[in-house]
Amino acid sequence: xxxxxxxxxxxxxxxxxxxxxxxxxxxxxxxxxxxxxxxxxxxxxxxxxxxxxxxxxxxxxxxxxxxxxxxxxxxxxxxxxxxxxxxxxxxxxxxxxxxxxxxxxxxxxxxxxxxxxxxxxxxxxxxxxxxxxxxxxxxxxxxxxxxxxxxxxxxxxxxx
Ligand SMILES: Cc1cc2nc3c(=O)[nH]c(=O)nc-3n(C[C@H](O)[C@H](O)[C@H](O)COP(=O)(O)O)c2cc1C
Numbered sequence: 001x002x003x004x005x006x007x008x009x010x011x012x013x014x015x016x017x018x019x020x021x022x023x024x025x026x027x028x029x030x031x032x033x034x035x036x037x038x039x040x041x042x043x044x045x046x047x048x049x050x051x052x053x054x055x056x057x058x059x060x061x062x063x064x065x066x067x068x069x070x071x072x073x074x075x076x077x078x079x080x081x082x083x084x085x086x087x088x089x090x091x092x093x094x095x096x097x098x099x100x101x102x103x104x105x106x107x108x109x110x111x112x113x114x115x116x117x118x119x120x121x122x123x124x125x126x127x128x129x130x131x132x133x134x135x136x137x138x139x140x141x142x143x144x145x146x147x148x149x150x151x152x153x154x155x156x157x158x159x160x
Pocket of ligand 1: 050
């Protein structure tokens with residue numbers, strides 16, 4: 001098996017988009033910056049995210065069994081940093097959002113959102129692979145935020 005250092009080094013060379021996965025528990029919203037996001041299947045519409053079971057957000061998602069994947073736009077780097085920090089409470093003060101089908105926050109300005117019900121969980125290592133059944137989604141035109149070599153970058157490419 002390869003070393004954690006070699007694995008981390010190689011992963012720095014993998015470009016990804018950046019999302020904020022939101023959820024809520026007892027009416028309190030919570031969000032976490034996540035780049036382990038992929039589409040799973042069209043029938044049924046489904047996606048996956050990998051969440052560290054020690055993250056506060058894990059408890060929110062596993063309890064409420066709903067989450068929303070917000071794909072960040074190139075000008076939303078501040079949100080990516082905010083939701084990867086260790087903000088303990090009242091994380092959504094001064095964060096603009098609406099809600100869709102599940103009630104999980106849909107961040108203003110996101111390029112796309114996928115509102116999900118938790119369909120299945122696979123435990124592996126420190127993380128859980130969470131499969132979401134997409135109950136509602138939408139997208140707008142704009143350039144996405146990317147993550148590469150440990151930093152955020154505006155991809156500078158547009159889709160309509
Ligand atoms: C670009 C980026 C991508 C990340 N992707 C993930 C991810 O896919 N899964 C995860 O569990 N944490 C991921 N993290 C780390 C979490 O955002 C971070 O640990 C967060 O502060 C945990 O918050 P919580 O404990 O308040 O829920 C990522 C961080 C960054 C900066």
